[in-house]
Amino acid sequence: MNRITTLFAALGLALAAAPALAQAPIKIAGLVELSGTGATSGTNFDNGVKLAVKEINAAGGILGRRVEYTSGDTQSNPGVAKALAQKAIDDGAYVVMGPVFSGSILVSMEETRRAEVPNFTGGEAAAITQKGNPYIFRTSFTQSSAMPKVARYIKNGIKAKTVDIMWVNNDFGKGGRDMIMKSLEAEGIKVGVDISTDPGQVDFSAAVLRAKQSNGDALFVYTNEEESARALRELRKQGYAKPIVGETVLTSQKVIELAGEAANGAVAHVGLTADAPLPTVRAFDEKFQREYRSKSDHNGLKGYSGMYVVKAITERIGKVDGKAFAAAMKGAKISAKDHPGVLMDVTFDQNGDLDRESFLTKAVNGKQVVVETLPPLGAK
Template identity: 65%
Template sequence: MPRYFAYGSNMLHDQIGARCPSQKFICVAELPGYRLAFTRYSPKRQCGVADIVPAPGESVWGALFEMSMAETKRAEIPNFTGGEAAAITKQGNPYIFRTSFTQDTAMPKVARYIANTLNAKTLALIYVNNDFGKGGREALMKALEPLGVKVVADISTDQNQLDFSAPVLKAKQSNADVVFVYSNEEESARALRELRKQGVAKPIVGETVLTSQKVIELAGDAANGAVAHVGLTTDAPIPAVRAFRERFEREYKFIPDHNGVKGYTSVFILKAAAEKAGKVDPKAIAQALHGLSIKAAQNPGVLMDVSFDANGDLDRESFMTEVRNGKQEVKEILPALGAK
């Protein structure tokens, strides 16, 4: 994920260029007179801290790195995260903003697909036992209950788990109508390979990670047939997204996944918020982001219309995808929850 995320936000001429084999640019986010600077990564701190400072030049070269929520809250600096755990934006931090859906937004969409499109009545859930997995489990359970879908196998797995034979066997023995896999990239790929190995023929569904480019690469043919709701995909039939993917592939010689889009669009969301605030001040930018709606027609770098609520959660169109012949394909475009 870090490679996709960092390359997607590769806008800083000097510092990012020094970390890549050569300096390459997909596009540039500009704010006259300012640059985005950051401290170097520290293995001890496990984070970087960013700030926006005046510069004598005429352009901004934006970069995005992983930051600590507590650290940036203390520094009163906007923090963009690609994390989907529901708890992230429930802590009252006014400086945290998502580049992807919260689980509370995404799970109702995939739950409706399971109940209404697959006509499933029972489900086996394989999830990773960390904050991400537990948050997704809770959101999925909550979304499935009013739809009449019963979870008949609730299977916890460890982060970095290598052997999925036992969890898959439990899911298989439950005879559920659908198997739902919710884990990190490497673990999701291992689960898919084991599901195919044990001959599980039921639909395999997930959310975002399951049909990501990284999982497809790791799982190989075992990924074919997997279905997932995704908030972002470079396979989206949207001209701006396709153009981004083409530029990215041309420069880096590999296909970006949703993490690359997150990194790329974050810089332009920051730019739009600074313009809305009328000044390049971190506190003012954070205030401007709350309740902000950004139209791609006026801000092409965001790729798709996007809006933020008072918690820093975002809303926009999303997609149901399926892996076919080793490629993620969009089955359906789902409207933003707030669309009228």
């Protein structure tokens, strides 16, 4: 019954919007990791964008024009991402969404820059926005804005003097590890053992044993989803009893699902989470679960809110023009009150970095729970 009414409602909307939709659609291209090591992140990001596009079209599109979203699989491979970026440009994309992996975006953004096409990324490596590229914009925090918050928590929240670090040896993990080291040092916290692990690593027994034998007061884990889950399982298996802290990934839905009860007690700073105690995010969470029958991780929110930023700014400039879009993004402020789709009030700076509130989360009984809301960096 319910479904039928929705169907009719959608049909009605579609009919009402029909004349406007007769115009050529606005093309948005997604470059996402649908396979390879980034499959989980990319799939979530892609689903987030798709959900936003569906809603936007149901509500009459952008400036009365329908949005057409097509996504291609980068296979988590930078070379493929580059080729797909070229393809997106050839196909006349207005905005490019993705990739999520920092290694890929660092390569593919050269193509979108050359073609002057705005490019939103889910990547969190600091380097992305430090290259003076005026067409690159983030959908999330960078490691350089998140890690100081993590270090502060380690100092004040768990009062650790020495911290061991377990990180994944790829561009993402390496960047995070360098940044947390700097932030810890700034807080006067010592680093115990520094444990590098491989992307796609399955056996964490030696890595965990090293952490166990160290005299650190806590362990900071910074790896991709599956590896985080394996590490947590191994930590539990070997009976590791000290606090485990992470950034974004560690308490993400996927990790909790994969690690099972081994995730319990892990704490992480999260820029975006589907469990944030905000009405906009609650609404998103519900719609996402209904659409994909799974809970979105932070990447789903990145894609979803990013797509709504595209809508908000395009409507602000009143035309579909990549160059004007990029110019309007500088210093843009978008409030969630006017545009619920952006989920939280957000400001962009001159480099394409963004700032907003963030959260401290904990894995409790197979769920991510928000324990604290942290103010935006710019608010202090």
